Amino acid sequence: MRRGVKHSVMPRRALAEGRDRPPMLENRGGKLRLDMNENLLGCSPKARTALRRLNAETLTMYPEKETAIARLAPWFGVRADEMLVVGGIDEGLRLIADAYIESGRSVVLVEPTFPMYRFHAEQRDAKIRTLRYDREMRFPLREVLRVLSTGPSVFFLANPNNPTGNLLDARTLGTILNAAARTLVVVDEAYFEFSGVTMLPQIRRRRNLAVTRTFSKATGLAGLRVGCIFAHRDVATILKRAQAPFPVGTAALVAAEAALKDRAFVRRAVQTIRQGRATLERGLSRLGVRVFPSAANFVLVDFGERGPAITDALERRGILVRDQGSSFERPGFVRITVGTAKQIRRFLAVLETIL
C-alpha cells in the first residue's frame, strides 16, 4: 500500500518512497494456525520452567549476551567468536544488511522466497537481481552462478526455501560458495532441523558465508524472538560492530538455552512433523491437490483458480493457511504448516467438504 505521508524532516529515500508493510494477521490464538510455520506441538517444558525461574533481579538487569553466547556456542559446535544472538532471524537479516549492503550495490534473490530478504535489500537501496524458481520449483543454479560471477554484495538463500520447501544439498551449496568470491552468501537455515542439511561446519574456512538459525520453528519459541548468526570470526566481528548492545531479552536467552539442551523435545517434534508431512502430502494428493515436495515443516500446494476461495472457506472454519498467490504472481498457491496427526486429520476433513 502506498499512502501519502507528509515530511517535515526528510527520511531516507527508500522509506519516503516505500510502501507500508501490510500488518501480519493477529488474533490467531485458538485457531488452527497452519499459516506461520510455527511449532504446533508447542515448546519444550524445560523452556517454560526456565522462564518461571526468572526473578526480579534477572528481570531488572540488562541481558548478558556474551555469557549466553559462551554457553550456547558449544551446543552448535562453534566458538563464541563465530556466533551472534539476534532477535530472531528477521533482526539478524537487518544486521547483515546494515553491515554488508551498501546503497546501490546488488543483492541476489531467487524468488519466491522469504520476503524479508527483499524488504531489507529495499531498505538499504540495493539493486535487486531477481532470479526465479521455475514452474516445477527447480532452483536456477546456472543463472545463480552467472550472477554471482558479477560480484554482488549479498545473496540471501533460504535452505530449505520458504515457501517452495525445496532443499539444496551441501555439494550444490559448496559450488555456489566457490562461485561467490566477492559475495556474502547468507544460508538461512530456519528449517534446518527438518532437513538435516547444514553449512555450519564450513564457516571456519569460508569468509563469504553466514548461516542463520532460529528458535522460532522446530524449537517452538517464535513468541520470544531469538535466533543466531554463525560466520567466520572475521565476518562475525564485523556483524558484532553493527549490533546494538542488548539485541535479545533475558527471557529469550534463558528459554533458548533451556530449549537447546532439551534435545529430546526437538527430536520428537521433528519426527512428528516429518511423519505428518507425509500424511498431509498423501491426503492432499488423494483429494487431487498438487503438492510440491518439501524438506521443511510446511508444504506448498497449488489449488488452481479456486485457491483464494478455498483459503477463505478454511478461515471461516477456523483454519488459517497462507495464501502465496502474490509471491507466484498467480492465485492458487497456498502454504500449509504441518501440525500433529489430529490437526492434519481435521484439516483434511474440512478441506474435503470444501472441495
Ligand SMILES: Cc1ncc(COP(=O)(O)O)c(C=O)c1O
Ligand atoms: C526462511 C525463513 N527465515 C527466517 C524466518 C523468520 O525467523 P525468525 O522467527 O527467527 O525471525 C522465517 C519465518 O517464517 C523463514 O521462513
